[in-house]
Amino acid sequence: MAVPKQKRSRSRTHHKRVKIYRPIKVAVSVCPNCGEPKEPHRVCLHCGYYGGKQILEIGE
Template sequence: MANPKQKRSRSRTHMKRAKIYRPISVPMAVCPNCGQPKLPHRVCLHCGYYNGKQILEVAE
């Protein structure tokens, strides 16, 4: 069976774990209709528009 040849230091272990649990930044786009930030390729939750068409009815 394969075994590690050398001990892995605490520093290397912690650096690896820090990379796993790092928060992921979410890309944001600007809605061309209302100017609010929104997720790309999704309906704007503020105005309900996507690709120039109203998809959702938003209560004002």
């Protein structure tokens, strides 16, 4: 069974643990059709356009 040679310091433990709980940054771009913020490479949820073509019919 593997046993650590030395005790991990508290700062090393916290530094490793912070990566687990760090919030994920989400990239945001602007829709060229309606100007609303959207995720890149996704259909705009406000107007339904992607790549200059209407993909979804959005009821208003």
